[in-house]
Amino acid sequence: MNRSVDPKHKAKRTSSTLKANSRQQDLFVPSHEDSLFSSNECRIVSVGKRRDGGTRYWCLQHKADATAKYGRPAENCRYSHIPPIKSDEILALDVSQYAGGIALWGAVPPVYDTTLQPLDRGIHVHARRSSGGHKEIDATYRSVRLLVGIKDLPKQELVISELDAIYYMVTSVFGYSMKYVECLHCGHPHLDKDWFSVHAHRSHLCAGCGKHFRDSDVAIGNPICKVRSVLGVRAQKPKTSKKQINLRQADYPGGIQVWGSNPAVVWTSKHSEEEEGVHVHAFREDGALAALDDTFSRVTVDGIALDPLMVRTLMAQSALPHISNRVIAINCASCGTSAFDAGEHAFTPKTQRRCENCGNESFETGRLRKVVGNPLVEILERLADRAPRPPQMHSLDLLPETL
Incomplete structure:
Protein backbone atom coordinates (compact mmCIF):
# COMPACT_ATOMS: atom_id res chain seq x y z
CA MET A 1 0.00 0.00 0.00
CA ASP A 26 22.10 14.46 2.70
CA LEU A 27 25.82 13.88 2.52
CA PHE A 28 26.03 14.99 6.16
CA VAL A 29 23.57 13.28 8.49
CA PRO A 30 22.95 13.49 12.24
CA SER A 31 24.68 10.67 14.07
CA ALA A 74 1.69 3.24 -9.65
CA GLU A 75 0.80 1.07 -6.70
CA ASN A 76 4.50 0.83 -5.90
CA CYS A 77 7.60 2.54 -7.29
CA ARG A 78 10.23 0.65 -9.27
CA TYR A 79 12.57 0.44 -6.23
CA SER A 80 9.98 -0.66 -3.67
CA HIS A 81 11.13 -4.31 -3.82
CA ILE A 82 14.60 -3.43 -2.53
CA PRO A 83 14.75 -4.28 1.19
CA PRO A 84 15.57 -1.49 3.65
CA ILE A 85 19.15 -1.36 4.84
CA LYS A 86 19.46 -3.09 8.22
CA SER A 87 21.52 -1.71 11.07
CA ASP A 88 24.06 -4.55 10.81
CA GLU A 89 24.62 -3.65 7.12
CA ILE A 90 25.80 -0.16 8.09
CA LEU A 91 29.32 0.57 9.29
CA ALA A 92 29.97 3.64 11.46
CA LEU A 93 33.68 4.37 11.13
CA ASP A 94 35.55 7.02 13.12
CA VAL A 95 38.40 7.96 10.78
CA SER A 96 40.55 9.33 13.62
CA GLN A 97 40.67 5.89 15.29
CA TYR A 98 42.48 4.28 12.35
CA ALA A 99 45.83 6.01 11.99
CA GLY A 100 47.12 3.10 9.93
CA GLY A 101 44.66 4.06 7.21
CA ILE A 102 41.27 3.15 5.87
CA ALA A 103 40.43 2.04 2.34
CA LEU A 104 37.01 1.74 0.73
CA TRP A 105 36.15 0.17 -2.62
CA GLY A 106 32.99 -0.37 -4.62
CA ALA A 107 32.34 -4.11 -4.23
CA VAL A 108 30.71 -6.22 -6.93
CA PRO A 109 30.61 -10.01 -7.38
CA PRO A 110 33.73 -11.79 -8.68
CA VAL A 111 33.84 -12.38 -12.43
CA TYR A 112 34.65 -16.00 -11.55
CA ASP A 113 33.57 -17.71 -8.33
CA THR A 114 33.67 -21.43 -7.54
CA THR A 115 33.33 -20.93 -3.78
CA LEU A 116 30.19 -21.17 -1.67
CA GLN A 117 30.66 -17.65 -0.36
CA PRO A 118 27.56 -15.37 -0.32
CA LEU A 119 27.09 -12.53 -2.80
CA ASP A 120 29.45 -9.67 -2.05
CA ARG A 121 28.22 -6.20 -3.07
CA GLY A 122 28.32 -2.69 -1.67
CA ILE A 123 31.36 -1.09 -0.03
CA HIS A 124 34.37 -3.18 0.92
CA VAL A 125 36.30 -1.75 3.88
CA HIS A 126 39.83 -2.20 5.17
CA ALA A 127 40.87 -0.37 8.35
CA ARG A 128 44.11 -0.48 10.37
CA ARG A 129 44.77 1.24 13.69
CA SER A 130 48.51 1.46 13.06
CA SER A 131 50.73 1.58 10.01
CA GLY A 132 51.56 -1.94 8.90
CA GLY A 133 49.21 -3.41 11.49
CA HIS A 134 46.65 -6.11 10.83
CA LYS A 135 43.29 -5.28 9.24
CA GLU A 136 40.83 -4.80 12.10
CA ILE A 137 38.06 -4.39 9.56
CA ASP A 138 37.92 -6.44 6.37
CA ALA A 139 34.27 -6.70 5.37
CA THR A 140 31.59 -5.41 3.00
CA TYR A 141 28.65 -3.17 3.93
CA ARG A 142 25.66 -1.62 2.16
CA SER A 143 26.36 1.77 3.73
CA VAL A 144 29.37 3.37 5.43
CA ARG A 145 29.20 6.41 7.69
CA LEU A 146 32.53 8.09 8.16
CA LEU A 147 32.80 10.11 11.35
CA VAL A 148 35.13 13.02 10.59
CA GLY A 149 36.23 16.23 12.27
CA ILE A 150 36.27 19.27 10.01
CA LYS A 151 38.53 21.98 11.39
CA ASP A 152 36.99 23.30 14.64
CA LEU A 153 33.50 21.98 13.96
CA PRO A 154 31.98 19.05 15.87
CA LYS A 155 32.45 15.66 14.23
CA GLN A 156 29.93 14.86 11.53
CA GLU A 157 29.09 11.83 9.45
CA LEU A 158 29.74 11.47 5.74
CA VAL A 159 27.49 8.85 4.18
CA ILE A 160 28.55 6.56 1.33
CA SER A 161 25.89 4.28 -0.14
CA GLU A 162 26.46 1.00 -1.94
CA LEU A 163 25.31 2.48 -5.26
CA ASP A 164 27.63 5.47 -4.83
CA ALA A 165 30.55 3.07 -4.43
CA ILE A 166 29.55 0.66 -7.20
CA TYR A 167 29.11 3.38 -9.81
CA TYR A 168 32.27 5.15 -8.66
CA MET A 169 34.01 1.88 -9.55
CA VAL A 170 32.31 1.69 -12.96
CA THR A 171 33.10 5.28 -13.94
CA SER A 172 36.70 4.97 -12.72
CA VAL A 173 37.38 1.70 -14.54
CA PHE A 174 36.30 3.24 -17.84
CA GLY A 175 38.54 6.23 -17.24
CA TYR A 176 36.01 9.02 -16.73
CA SER A 177 36.21 11.77 -14.13
CA MET A 178 33.38 12.69 -11.77
CA LYS A 179 32.23 15.71 -9.81
CA TYR A 180 29.89 16.49 -6.97
CA VAL A 181 26.50 17.48 -8.40
CA GLU A 182 23.62 18.83 -6.32
CA CYS A 183 19.98 19.29 -7.32
CA LEU A 184 19.11 22.96 -7.87
CA HIS A 185 15.57 22.37 -6.59
CA CYS A 186 16.07 20.45 -3.36
CA GLY A 187 19.84 20.24 -2.80
CA HIS A 188 19.94 16.44 -2.90
CA PRO A 189 23.38 14.96 -3.84
CA HIS A 190 23.10 13.47 -7.32
CA LEU A 191 24.33 10.06 -8.43
CA ASP A 192 24.53 9.11 -12.11
CA LYS A 193 23.76 5.40 -12.55
CA ASP A 194 24.03 2.85 -15.33
CA TRP A 195 24.19 4.54 -18.79
CA PHE A 196 24.66 7.94 -17.17
CA SER A 197 27.67 6.74 -15.16
CA VAL A 198 29.69 6.45 -18.39
CA HIS A 199 28.25 9.39 -20.37
CA ALA A 200 28.95 12.96 -19.25
CA HIS A 201 25.87 15.21 -19.47
CA ARG A 202 24.41 18.44 -18.12
CA SER A 203 20.71 17.68 -17.61
CA HIS A 204 19.97 15.43 -14.63
CA LEU A 205 16.91 13.83 -13.05
CA CYS A 206 17.07 14.29 -9.28
CA ALA A 207 16.44 11.13 -7.27
CA GLY A 208 15.51 13.20 -4.25
CA CYS A 209 12.59 15.19 -5.66
CA GLY A 210 12.03 13.70 -9.13
CA LYS A 211 12.58 16.99 -10.95
CA HIS A 212 14.93 17.73 -13.83
CA PHE A 213 17.72 20.27 -13.43
CA ARG A 214 20.74 21.49 -15.41
CA ASP A 215 24.20 21.59 -13.88
CA SER A 216 26.83 24.15 -14.84
CA ASP A 217 29.12 21.49 -16.33
CA VAL A 218 28.87 18.54 -18.68
CA ALA A 219 29.92 15.86 -16.22
CA ILE A 220 29.13 12.64 -14.35
CA GLY A 221 27.80 13.13 -10.83
CA ASN A 222 28.79 11.07 -7.80
CA PRO A 223 28.39 12.15 -4.14
CA ILE A 224 31.66 10.43 -3.27
CA CYS A 225 33.52 13.35 -4.83
CA LYS A 226 32.35 15.52 -1.91
CA VAL A 227 33.47 12.87 0.59
CA ARG A 228 36.93 12.76 -0.99
CA SER A 229 37.13 16.53 -0.95
CA VAL A 230 36.22 16.81 2.74
CA LEU A 231 38.74 14.09 3.65
CA GLY A 232 41.43 15.67 1.49
CA VAL A 233 41.88 12.50 -0.57
CA ARG A 234 44.11 13.11 -3.57
CA ALA A 235 43.83 11.25 -6.85
CA GLN A 236 46.71 8.82 -7.25
CA LYS A 237 47.36 6.19 -9.86
CA PRO A 238 47.65 2.67 -8.40
CA LYS A 239 50.96 0.94 -9.02
CA THR A 240 51.02 -2.30 -10.98
CA SER A 241 51.52 -5.28 -8.71
CA LYS A 242 54.87 -6.99 -9.08
CA LYS A 243 53.53 -10.35 -7.97
CA GLN A 244 52.58 -13.20 -10.31
CA ILE A 245 50.90 -16.49 -9.60
CA ASN A 246 50.26 -19.79 -11.36
CA LEU A 247 47.63 -21.87 -9.58
CA ARG A 248 45.56 -25.00 -10.09
CA GLN A 249 41.89 -25.15 -9.16
CA ALA A 250 42.36 -28.71 -7.90
CA ASP A 251 44.64 -27.36 -5.15
CA TYR A 252 41.79 -25.24 -3.77
CA PRO A 253 38.72 -27.47 -3.22
CA GLY A 254 37.01 -24.58 -1.42
CA GLY A 255 37.05 -22.64 -4.68
CA ILE A 256 38.60 -19.48 -6.06
CA GLN A 257 37.29 -15.95 -6.66
CA VAL A 258 38.62 -13.49 -9.22
CA TRP A 259 38.10 -9.72 -9.44
CA GLY A 260 39.72 -6.91 -11.35
CA SER A 261 41.31 -4.16 -9.28
CA ASN A 262 39.68 -0.72 -9.20
CA PRO A 263 40.66 2.63 -7.65
CA ALA A 264 39.68 3.01 -4.00
CA VAL A 265 36.81 5.34 -3.14
CA VAL A 266 38.82 6.46 -0.11
CA TRP A 267 42.48 5.67 0.66
CA THR A 268 44.02 7.42 3.68
CA SER A 269 47.19 5.39 4.25
CA LYS A 270 50.36 7.46 3.84
CA HIS A 271 52.72 4.50 4.00
CA SER A 272 51.33 2.15 1.37
CA GLU A 273 50.10 2.38 -2.20
CA GLU A 274 47.20 0.82 -4.02
CA GLU A 275 48.04 -2.07 -6.30
CA GLU A 276 46.60 -2.70 -9.75
CA GLY A 277 46.07 -6.11 -11.31
CA VAL A 278 43.89 -9.16 -10.72
CA HIS A 279 42.69 -9.82 -7.18
CA VAL A 280 42.35 -13.48 -6.15
CA HIS A 281 40.87 -15.32 -3.18
CA ALA A 282 41.53 -19.06 -2.93
CA PHE A 283 40.19 -21.46 -0.29
CA ARG A 284 41.61 -24.85 0.76
CA GLU A 285 38.21 -25.91 2.08
CA ASP A 286 34.65 -24.63 2.40
CA GLY A 287 34.06 -22.30 5.33
CA ALA A 288 37.76 -21.68 5.96
CA LEU A 289 39.63 -18.40 5.73
CA ALA A 290 41.17 -17.61 2.37
CA ALA A 291 44.55 -19.29 1.94
CA LEU A 292 45.29 -16.75 -0.77
CA ASP A 293 44.15 -13.11 -0.72
CA ASP A 294 46.28 -10.84 -2.89
CA THR A 295 46.58 -8.78 -6.08
CA PHE A 296 48.76 -9.96 -8.97
CA SER A 297 49.94 -8.47 -12.25
CA ARG A 298 49.70 -11.88 -13.89
CA VAL A 299 47.37 -14.71 -12.93
CA THR A 300 47.40 -18.12 -14.62
CA VAL A 301 44.78 -20.69 -13.65
CA ASP A 302 45.15 -24.25 -14.91
CA GLY A 303 47.48 -22.99 -17.63
CA ILE A 304 45.05 -20.27 -18.77
CA ALA A 305 46.24 -16.67 -18.41
CA LEU A 306 43.80 -13.98 -17.26
CA ASP A 307 44.28 -10.56 -18.83
CA PRO A 308 43.97 -7.86 -16.09
CA LEU A 309 42.29 -5.35 -18.42
CA MET A 310 39.71 -7.89 -19.58
CA VAL A 311 38.98 -8.90 -15.98
CA ARG A 312 38.61 -5.29 -14.85
CA THR A 313 36.41 -4.44 -17.85
CA LEU A 314 34.09 -7.43 -17.38
CA MET A 315 33.71 -6.58 -13.70
CA ALA A 316 32.58 -3.04 -14.56
CA GLN A 317 30.34 -4.30 -17.38
CA SER A 318 28.51 -6.53 -14.88
CA ALA A 319 27.34 -3.39 -13.06
CA LEU A 320 25.80 -1.77 -16.16
CA PRO A 321 22.20 -3.06 -16.54
CA HIS A 322 21.74 -1.48 -19.97
CA ILE A 323 24.20 -4.01 -21.44
CA SER A 324 23.03 -6.97 -19.38
CA ASN A 325 23.38 -10.25 -21.38
CA ARG A 326 25.00 -8.35 -24.26
CA VAL A 327 28.65 -8.93 -23.32
CA ILE A 328 29.76 -12.07 -25.19
CA ALA A 329 32.81 -13.70 -26.74
CA ILE A 330 33.09 -12.83 -30.45
CA ASN A 331 35.58 -14.49 -32.79
CA CYS A 332 36.35 -13.32 -36.31
CA ALA A 333 34.81 -15.69 -38.86
CA SER A 334 37.80 -15.17 -41.15
CA CYS A 335 40.88 -15.48 -38.90
CA GLY A 336 39.44 -16.50 -35.52
CA THR A 337 40.80 -13.49 -33.62
CA SER A 338 38.81 -12.65 -30.48
CA ALA A 339 37.21 -9.20 -30.38
CA PHE A 340 37.86 -7.11 -27.28
CA ASP A 341 35.80 -3.93 -27.29
CA ALA A 342 37.62 -1.31 -25.23
CA GLY A 343 36.98 2.35 -24.39
CA GLU A 344 33.45 3.56 -25.12
CA HIS A 345 32.85 0.43 -27.21
CA ALA A 346 33.02 -1.59 -23.98
CA PHE A 347 29.59 -0.28 -22.98
CA THR A 348 28.10 0.54 -26.39
CA PRO A 349 26.59 -2.55 -28.06
CA LYS A 350 26.85 -2.64 -31.86
CA THR A 351 25.97 -4.93 -34.75
CA GLN A 352 28.89 -4.23 -37.10
CA ARG A 353 32.57 -4.61 -36.31
CA ARG A 354 35.91 -4.83 -38.10
CA CYS A 355 38.52 -7.39 -37.07
CA GLU A 356 41.67 -5.66 -35.80
CA ASN A 357 43.82 -8.51 -37.12
CA CYS A 358 42.61 -9.14 -40.69
CA GLY A 359 40.19 -6.25 -41.31
CA ASN A 360 37.22 -8.53 -42.01
CA GLU A 361 33.85 -6.85 -41.46
CA SER A 362 31.03 -8.80 -39.87
CA PHE A 363 27.45 -8.24 -38.75
CA GLU A 364 25.92 -9.85 -35.70
CA THR A 365 22.65 -11.72 -36.14
CA GLY A 366 20.08 -13.18 -33.78
CA ARG A 367 17.78 -11.76 -31.12
CA LEU A 368 20.54 -9.70 -29.48
CA ARG A 369 22.27 -8.28 -32.54
CA LYS A 370 23.81 -5.37 -30.69
CA VAL A 371 26.53 -6.82 -28.48
CA VAL A 372 29.86 -6.06 -26.82
CA GLY A 373 32.90 -8.29 -27.24
CA ASN A 374 34.99 -9.49 -24.30
CA PRO A 375 37.09 -12.69 -24.80
CA LEU A 376 37.13 -13.30 -21.05
CA VAL A 377 33.57 -14.67 -21.26
CA GLU A 378 34.81 -17.66 -23.26
CA ILE A 379 38.00 -17.98 -21.20
CA LEU A 380 35.99 -18.28 -17.98
CA GLU A 381 33.82 -20.95 -19.58
CA ARG A 382 36.98 -22.96 -20.25
CA LEU A 383 38.02 -22.54 -16.62
CA ALA A 384 34.57 -23.68 -15.50
CA ASP A 385 35.02 -26.95 -17.41
CA ARG A 386 38.05 -27.69 -15.21
CA ALA A 387 36.55 -26.50 -11.92
CA PRO A 388 35.78 -28.91 -9.04
CA ARG A 389 32.21 -27.56 -9.09
CA PRO A 390 30.18 -25.19 -11.29
CA PRO A 391 30.86 -21.48 -10.70
CA GLN A 392 28.26 -19.34 -9.00
CA MET A 393 26.31 -17.06 -11.33
CA HIS A 394 25.93 -13.82 -9.38
CA SER A 395 23.68 -10.93 -10.36
CA LEU A 396 23.61 -7.45 -8.86
CA ASP A 397 19.97 -7.00 -9.93
CA LEU A 398 20.56 -3.32 -10.63
CA LEU A 399 17.82 -1.56 -12.57
CA PRO A 400 18.55 0.11 -15.93
CA GLU A 401 18.73 3.90 -15.99
CA THR A 402 18.68 5.18 -19.56
CA LEU A 403 16.00 7.90 -19.67
Missing part, protein backbone atom coordinates in the same frame (compact mmCIF):
# COMPACT_ATOMS: atom_id res chain seq x y z
CA ASN A 2 1.37 3.40 -0.91
CA ARG A 3 0.43 6.91 -0.03
CA SER A 4 -0.14 8.77 -3.29
CA VAL A 5 -1.17 12.36 -3.81
CA ASP A 6 -3.86 13.19 -6.36
CA PRO A 7 -2.68 16.29 -8.22
CA LYS A 8 -6.25 17.47 -8.82
CA HIS A 9 -7.03 17.77 -5.12
CA LYS A 10 -3.57 18.22 -3.60
CA ALA A 11 -1.81 20.55 -6.03
CA LYS A 12 -0.95 23.12 -3.39
CA ARG A 13 0.33 20.49 -1.03
CA THR A 14 2.61 18.84 -3.58
CA SER A 15 5.19 21.63 -3.75
CA SER A 16 5.60 21.86 0.01
CA THR A 17 5.68 18.07 0.32
CA LEU A 18 8.58 17.90 -2.13
CA LYS A 19 10.58 20.50 -0.25
CA ALA A 20 9.96 18.82 3.08
CA ASN A 21 10.74 15.30 1.96
CA SER A 22 13.14 15.45 -0.98
CA ARG A 23 16.30 15.81 1.12
CA GLN A 24 16.06 12.17 2.11
CA GLN A 25 19.75 11.49 2.51
CA HIS A 32 21.53 9.46 15.87
CA GLU A 33 20.01 8.10 12.63
CA ASP A 34 20.46 4.32 12.48
CA SER A 35 19.06 3.36 9.09
CA LEU A 36 18.72 4.83 5.64
CA PHE A 37 15.07 3.84 5.35
CA SER A 38 12.72 3.76 8.32
CA SER A 39 9.98 2.11 6.27
CA ASN A 40 9.58 0.34 2.98
CA GLU A 41 6.24 2.01 2.26
CA CYS A 42 6.16 4.18 -0.85
CA ARG A 43 5.41 7.91 -0.60
CA ILE A 44 4.28 8.92 -4.08
CA VAL A 45 3.68 12.49 -5.25
CA SER A 46 3.17 14.15 -8.62
CA VAL A 47 6.25 15.99 -9.90
CA GLY A 48 5.09 17.54 -13.18
CA LYS A 49 4.12 16.60 -16.69
CA ARG A 50 5.53 14.08 -19.10
CA ARG A 51 6.29 14.93 -22.71
CA ASP A 52 2.98 13.40 -23.78
CA GLY A 53 1.07 15.60 -21.33
CA GLY A 54 0.51 12.91 -18.72
CA THR A 55 1.47 13.33 -15.08
CA ARG A 56 4.81 12.09 -13.73
CA TYR A 57 4.87 10.52 -10.27
CA TRP A 58 7.83 10.03 -7.96
CA CYS A 59 8.41 8.07 -4.76
CA LEU A 60 10.13 10.21 -2.14
CA GLN A 61 10.82 7.21 0.10
CA HIS A 62 12.81 5.12 -2.38
CA LYS A 63 13.78 7.97 -4.75
CA ALA A 64 12.38 6.28 -7.84
CA ASP A 65 9.87 6.69 -10.65
CA ALA A 66 6.33 5.71 -9.71
CA THR A 67 4.43 6.47 -12.94
CA ALA A 68 2.13 3.79 -14.27
CA LYS A 69 0.50 3.60 -17.71
CA TYR A 70 -1.57 6.52 -18.92
CA GLY A 71 0.03 8.95 -16.47
CA ARG A 72 -1.39 7.36 -13.35
CA PRO A 73 0.36 6.79 -10.00
